[in-house]
Amino acid sequence: MITTKGLVKTFKNGDVETQVLKGIDFEVGEGEFIAIMGRSGAGKSTFLYQISLLDDPTAGEIVIDGMEVHMMTPDEKMRFRLSRFGFVFQDYALLPELTALENVALPLLMQGKARGEAYAISTAALERAGLGGRTGNLPSQLSGGEQQRVSIVRAVAHKPKILFADEPTANLDNESSAKIMAIFNDLHKQGQTIIMVTHEEQYAKLAEKIVRLDDGKIVSQQRQGA
Amino acid sequence: MPINVRIGLYLALRQVRRASFWTTGLIIFVMVLTFLNLVVVSGILVGLIQGSIDQVRTKYTSDVIVSALNDKKFIENSPNIIALIKSLPEVEAVTPRYRESGVLEANYKTRKDTDKANTAPGQIAGVDPLAEEAVTGIQKDIVEGSFLAPGDYDQVVLGHYLLKQYVPIETPAFSTLSNVGIGSKIRLKVGDVTREVTVKGILKSKVDEIALRTFMLDTQFRSMIGRSDGNVTEIAIKLKKGADPAAVRDALKLSGVDKNAKVQTYEDAQPKFLKDIVATFGMLGNAFSSIGLVVASITIFIVIFINAITRRKYIGILKGIGIHGRAIEFSYVFQSIFYALFGSAIGLALVYGFLVPSFAAHPIDFPFSDGILVAPLGQTFIRVGLLVGATLIAGYIPAWMIIRKNTLDSILGRN
Numbered sequence: 001m002i003t004t005k006g007l008v009k010t011f012k013n014g015d016v017e018t019q020v021l022k023g024i025d026f027e028v029g030e031g032e033f034i035a036i037m038g039r040s041g042a043g044k045s046t047f048l049y050q051i052s053l054l055d056d057p058t059a060g061e062i063v064i065d066g067m068e069v070h071m072m073t074p075d076e077k078m079r080f081r082l083s084r085f086g087f088v089f090q091d092y093a094l095l096p097e098l099t100a101l102e103n104v105a106l107p108l109l110m111q112g113k114a115r116g117e118a119y120a121i122s123t124a125a126l127e128r129a130g131l132g133g134r135t136g137n138l139p140s141q142l143s144g145g146e147q148q149r150v151s152i153v154r155a156v157a158h159k160p161k162i163l164f165a166d167e168p169t170a171n172l173d174n175e176s177s178a179k180i181m182a183i184f185n186d187l188h189k190q191g192q193t194i195i196m197v198t199h200e201e202q203y204a205k206l207a208e209k210i211v212r213l214d215d216g217k218i219v220s221q222q223r224q225g226a
Numbered sequence: 227m228p229i230n231v232r233i234g235l236y237l238a239l240r241q242v243r244r245a246s247f248w249t250t251g252l253i254i255f256v257m258v259l260t261f262l263n264l265v266v267v268s269g270i271l272v273g274l275i276q277g278s279i280d281q282v283r284t285k286y287t288s289d290v291i292v293s294a295l296n297d298k299k300f301i302e303n304s305p306n307i308i309a310l311i312k313s314l315p316e317v318e319a320v321t322p323r324y325r326e327s328g329v330l331e332a333n334y335k336t337r338k339d340t341d342k343a344n345t346a347p348g349q350i351a352g353v354d355p356l357a358e359e360a361v362t363g364i365q366k367d368i369v370e371g372s373f374l375a376p377g378d379y380d381q382v383v384l385g386h387y388l389l390k391q392y393v394p395i396e397t398p399a400f401s402t403l404s405n406v407g408i409g410s411k412i413r414l415k416v417g418d419v420t421r422e423v424t425v426k427g428i429l430k431s432k433v434d435e436i437a438l439r440t441f442m443l444d445t446q447f448r449s450m451i452g453r454s455d456g457n458v459t460e461i462a463i464k465l466k467k468g469a470d471p472a473a474v475r476d477a478l479k480l481s482g483v484d485k486n487a488k489v490q491t492y493e494d495a496q497p498k499f500l501k502d503i504v505a506t507f508g509m510l511g512n513a514f515s516s517i518g519l520v521v522a523s524i525t526i527f528i529v530i531f532i533n534a535i536t537r538r539k540y541i542g543i544l545k546g547i548g549i550h551g552r553a554i555e556f557s558y559v560f561q562s563i564f565y566a567l568f569g570s571a572i573g574l575a576l577v578y579g580f581l582v583p584s585f586a587a588h589p590i591d592f593p594f595s596d597g598i599l600v601a602p603l604g605q606t607f608i609r610v611g612l613l614v615g616a617t618l619i620a621g622y623i624p625a626w627m628i629i630r631k632n633t634l635d636s637i638l639g640r641n
Contacts, residue, residue, distance in 0.1 A: 049634050054633055054634045054637070055632075055633075078548055078550060081547070082547070082548025083548070085548075087546055087547055097240050097243075097244040097245070098240055106236075106544075106547070106549065107548055107549075109236065110229065110233055110548055110549050110553070112229055138244070154547070
């Protein structure tokens with residue numbers, strides 16, 4: 001489903017060049033739940049941004065469903081993200097002036113769905129996530145855990161092929177984190193492909209495979225229960 | 227509706243609705259001030275002259291004026307022309323006037339032979355007070371004494387420019403009468419005829435033609451200038467409400483009146499310099515308005531730029547989850563348009579609901595005119611269009627600047 005070959009990312013700051021990813025070869029199959037781990041500065045988030053098309057690699061190839069997505073124009077990447085990806089960010093990344101319902105409905109509206117249909121899908125998805133009573137609330141009126149749940153609902157409401165999550169529990173307490181991971185687990189059981197960056201071992205263990213990065217390279221790929 | 231426009235509108239409506247009341251209020255307040263600057267400054271500049279033009283029309287020429295040809299002292303065949311004018315269905319009232327140049331003298335009783343005579347030159351007008359009241363109503367401008375009445379004999383009304391107490395100017399080119407008030411005896415000299423008359427009233431007007439005139443009953447003035455044929459110097463014509471002065475002028479010309487007289491609408495009779503001043507003031511007003519427009523554009527630019535900069539992370543997130551940059555640009559453009567339209571709507575209500583009626587009821591008392599606010603609807607809407615256009619561009623540019631930045635840099639707040 002996703003294949004990377006020799007993926008390199010170099011950041012330039014004046015004359016100083018820092019190579020953060022040093023030629024990563026990686027593969028994810030459909031329906032897999034991957035946890036990417038590593039110490040700070042290992043390049044795990046940078047790697048996630050490259051394969052989720054939020055950033056452009058310096059060198060290397062990214063192939064998704066047979067398409068060489070690294071060759072796409074920014075517009076094509078944007079459309080690709082909208083139709084196939086869902087994103088969950090560490091700090092929830094909800095739009096502050098939109099209600100929970102409107103935040104979830106926005107990608108659906110952008111896909112061309114009528115407002116009634118988009119709102120119906122979003123309401124049902126929020127209810128399934130236990131947020132039925134919070135649809136009209138602005139993000140500022142929700143707890144951190146609730147905001148992250150809304151963020152997950154927004155990420156999956158349009159049924160993306162791949163869900164990317166960047167440290168989704170980093171800002172949450174244990175109870176909320178457990179709820180979030182339970183949702184991820186349920187989504188995985190329903191066949192959702194998930195690629196999650198985390199530094200918390202206990203949550204990484206819920207994934208099918210843990211990929212460890214160090215100094216811009218994959219140092220281990222460990223399948224759970226194998 | 228294209229999807230990017232639809233999403234842009236969706237985002238803009240929610241951003242405006244849920245924005246801080248005070249921030250939105252302040253932006254709209256700036257828009258209202260800009261609108262007023264665009265419309266009112268030029269409107270008052272033009273209105274300054276328009277007030278003067280309106281007064282000349284009301285107090286002197288009325289809607290149409292028929293006057294003697296340049297090489298004639300009177301309008302030949304006046305009685306028939308007056309009869310023809312009165313027969314036109316559009317005509318409400320007519321005032322024929324006799325007019326001659328003359329000299330007024332004040333101190334002839336007290337001055338010694340070696341003293342200089344206190345004289346003032348001016349136009350002497352013979353009028354029918356009832357006809358004049360029906361057309362110009364200059365009786366209302368009397369500030370001392372009273373206007374002429376049928377049956378008055380050897381009585382005159384003086385325009386205030388003829389009296390020193392009203393125009394205390396000492397220049398060789400301009401002389402006035404001193405110590406003349408109601409009941410004063412003065413000498414009136416027209417051609418070779420001199421007559422002693424009594425001042426019955428003083429009339430104050432911002433129309434030079436009135437302020438420099440001496441009014442006398444037409445019956446008496448006619449005998450003074452030896453005119454017995456009924457030929458007058460000018461005929462001011464007041465039309466019924468809604469009648470077109472140009473149509474009446476053309477009808478009179480078609481009837482051959484222009485062979486014996488000049489036939490002009492109140493606009494035709496305006497001196498060229500007045501038209502030039504109107505155009506110049508209009509240009510000045512536009513120049514001031516343009517500065518206001520630039521200031522408003524910069525204000526909106528700064529507001530939208532700060533808004534977009536502080537929301538850069540969210541713009542990145544929107545792009546990250548697949549919202550097209552164009553849709554985000556539209557959201558900022560729609561917000562700018564909302565501010566401009568809302569500000570203009572309040573401005574329009576203020577101008578047409580309050581300022582125009584207020585200026586009409588209480589004109590600004592300029593020395594040479596009663597300044598009103600001129601704000602023709604067509605021109606005002608052009609200015610609204612300009613404001614919306616300038617605001618739209620001022621809103622688009624900062625949004626475009628922020629949106630074109632790298633999506634991930636925006637999300638992570640990297641420069």
